[in-house]
Amino acid sequence: MNRLGRTTSPYLLQHASNPVDWWPWGREAxxxxVRRDVPVLLSIGYSSCHWCHVMAHESFEDAGLAGYLNERFVPVKVDREERPDVDAVYMEAVQAATGQGGWPMTVFLTPGGEPFYFGTYFPxxxxxxxxxxxxxxEGVSAAWRERRDEVAEVSARIVADLAGRGDVYGAAGQRPPTEAELHEAAVALGREYDDKRGGFGGAPKFPPSMALEFLLRHHAATGSAEALRMVEGSCAAMARGGIHDQLGGGFARxxxxxxxxxxxxxxxxYDNALLLRVYLHLWRADGSELARRVALSTAAFLLAELRTPEGGFASALDADSAGPDGHNHEGAFYAWTPAQLVEALGPQDGARAAALFAVTAAGTFExxxxxxxLPEDPDDAEWFASVRSRLLAARAGRPRPARDDKVVAxxxxxxxxxxxxTGALLERPEYLEAALAAADLLVAVHLTPEPEGRLLRTSRDGRPGANAGVLEDYADTAEGFLAxxxxxxxxxxxxxxGVLLDTVLARFTDEESGALYDTASDAERLIRRPQDPTDNAVPSGWTAAAGALLGYAALTGSERHRTAAERALGVVSALGPRAPRFIGWGLAVAEALVDGPREIAVVGPADDPGTAALRRTALLATAPGAVLAVGEPGATTVPLLADRPLRDGLPTAYVCRRFSCDAPVTNPVALAEKLAATF
Incomplete structure (x- = not known):
């Protein structure tokens, strides 16, 4: 084994037996x-990356190539999911130099960490x-030995270019988006919407979770039928397509x-967590049975396939698994031929299932x-349940995809x-219990003791990793705790x-401009401090922090947190109307800011059915970013609940904005009317 055998990352451990003498990222490498006067080969990937596996098998397992690599370079392997900061900095350099990027990412560095040659997969x-x-x-090694001045010039120019970007998003001095700008962003999304197939743009097509959340909030705020139509069309197309696992639930990348x-x-x-929330919120908005069914099956998938023994959730399931020939193939676990359906179900049900699931003799895959x-729902629900059960049982006999079981905060x-x-809205307590168990794990394993209250990014088998949390860890964990x-x-x-968000303000925020950085002020120094407000596969740390700050401010009345949220949202004014697909979560948070957000306080005895009825009405509200506090009168220190008496001795709901409240109500119907109003 090489040095990676001492790490905890599943991705790094996949390379621990390579003949390549890998080093983990760090000063030692x-x-x-420096000692050997050779360049660094930096290879970045992640455990479920298909082409990372391909390059590893083709090149990193080749003893002859490994010998050459070990002699002339210091090879460094990085798990991008453990070190998103390292990945972000060098991906920015790769994209600036080549116009594209991806994984595996291959970057050649000077011993000082400056990049000078880039690529992704090489055959x-x-x-x-x-x-x-x-x-x-061979080319890079020759350049290092024979044209060192040229290498130094290139690397210095790249580093200077990255450093000179500064706050490239112009957040300083910007105001949050207005209603008109949010409408403009929704219209821009409409221009990119695929009317025939749902989603936005062409192939490849990614689940547009953050844009769909924005459109749901925009519909709630304005009544836009077009916004809701785009969400309904996209969600139906994804739910019925091959990207959705029609047997086991959950969505592919x-x-x-x-x-x-x-x-x-x-x-x-992350995809499945985000999509679960989208389908849940769509059901809340229009009562769609398909959305409810998909939300429940996605939640069930999370618990069945990704939950760890410690109560957290694993990062991913691999794309590849062993096929009938014994070799790994992408999709081998999930794809079916008509003959395989007949084998599992018998001739009659097999043929019927092939028609239902669009399985053809020619095949749609490989x-x-x-x-x-599932182009259409079957007309016999009992038969369909039997078919799914039998196919799941047959599939369970296939070699399973590997699981990356690290827990990312x-x-x-x-x-x-x-x-x-999901547990609260769909009245499924097992899902709330799972959320609480995962939160308990983050507190016990990822959160360092106060007064610092710093967050670690990963753990595995209940043991904390060594890498510091980045902005998205603080923001998304805070969002989970607020929920x-x-x-x-x-x-x-x-x-x-509040502890996590105070760290965001102290360690991640530029006091002058209100801009946010992806790494803390005391984090490891890289060639550039990463900073990006745009969505990728997940909401950016920047806009996720803005959302959590806004929600926390609504519950506590903290002007400091609200002001920080407003300043952070300045970047959405600049990017939202021009590139709404890439800052969808920022637009969703901005909708909440424009709406208030609504602050709902429900006071009453915990065991009173009237309290429960008001609480459920509040949970079902679609008002953008609404926050809810429930408690007995005078029994809490939460500011939103302070000085909220019962009315006529009955459980009572108060609907406020920035602690300016409308008349309290005791009737759930009256509460629903207030939450639908735009006062």
Missing amino acids: MAEA PQPRHGMPSFRQVL YAVDAEWVVPHFEKML AGASVLQ AWNGLAIAALAE LYSVTGDDSWLTLA
């Missing part, structure tokens, strides 16, 4: 490069205009086509296999929020959210 032999990996290594038929089969925690779709925060709301407070009334979760 850079010092070794073992030259093909399709790409040089072989060996040719790249993206579709390689524009019709959602063939996915890239890896299943990520080697005559098809990815299951940010993604668990997203899952906590989604499961807490737990709203559905449980346990104000310890509100207190913990």
Whole structure:
């Protein structure tokens, strides 16, 4: 084993037996490069990355190539999910230099960490205009030995270019978006909407979770039928397509086509947490039975497939698994031929299932296999349940995809929020219990003791990792804790959210401009301090922090937190109307700011049915970003509940904005009317 055998990252451990003499990222690797006067080969990927596996098998397991690599470079392997800061900095450099990026990411560095040559996947032999990996290594090594001045000039220019960008998003002095700008962003999304197939743009097609959340809030705020139509169309297309696991629930990372038929089969925690919330909120908005069914099956998938023994949620399921030939293939676990359906179900049910799931003799995927779709619901629910059960049992006999079982704080925060709301809204206590267990794990393992209250990014098997949390970890965990407070009334979760958000203000925020950085002020120094407000696969740390700050301010009355949220949202004014698909969560938070957000205080005895009825009415409200506090009169220190007496001795609800309240009500119907009003 090489040095990676001492790490806890599943991705790094996949490379621990390579003949490549890998080093983990750190000062020791850079010092070794200085000592030997050789460049650093930085290889970045993640455990469920298909092409990372391909390059590892083709190149990093080749003893001859490894010998050359070890002699002339210090090879460093990074798990991008453990070190998103390292990934972000060098991805920015790769994209600036080449106009594209991806994983595996291959970057050659000076011993000081300055990049000078870039790429992604390199094949073992030259093909399709790409040089072989060996040719790249030989060329870089020759340049290092023979043209060192040129290498130094290139690396210095790249570092200067990155450093000169500063606050490239112009957040300083910007105001939050107005209603008109939010409408403009919704219209811009409409221009990119795929009317025939749902979603936005063409292939490949990614689940647009954050944009859909914005559109749901925009519909709630304005009554826009067009906004709701885009959400309904996209959610139906994804739910019925191959990107959705029609048997086991959950969603794959993206579709390689524009019709959602063939996915890239890896299943990520963050995608499923975000989509669970989207489908839940769509059900809340329009009562869709399909949305409710998908929300429940996605929640069930999280618990069945990603939950760890410690109560957290694993990061991902791999795309690849062993096929009938014994070799790993992408999608082998999920794809079916008509003959396999007949084998599992018998001739009659097999043929009927093939028609239902769009499984054809030609196949929709590879080697005559098809990815299951569900163009229409079957007319016999009992038969369908039997078919799903039998196919699941047959599939369980196949080799399973590997699981990346590290727990990432940010993604668990997203899952906590989604499961807490699902448990409360759909009255499924097992999902709330799972959210509480995951939150308990984050507190026990990821959160360092006060007064610092710092967050660690990862854990595995209940053991904390060594990497400091980044902005998204603080923001998404705080969001999860705030959701737990709203559905449980346990104000310890509100207190913990406040601890995390105070760190965001102290360590991640630029005092002058209000801009946010992805790493803390005392984090490891890289060639650039990463900073990006745009959505990628998850909400950016910047806009996630703005949302958590705004929600916390609404519950506590903290002007400091609200002002920080407003300043952070300045960047949405600049980007929202121009690039709404890439700042959807920022637009969703801005909708909440424009709406208030609504502050709902429900006071009454915990065991009173009237309290429960008011609480449920509040939970079902679609007002953008509404916050809820429930408690007995005078029995809490939460500011939103302070000085809220019962009315006529009955459980009472108060609807406020910035602590300016309308007349209290005791009737759930009256409360629903107030939450629908735009006062």
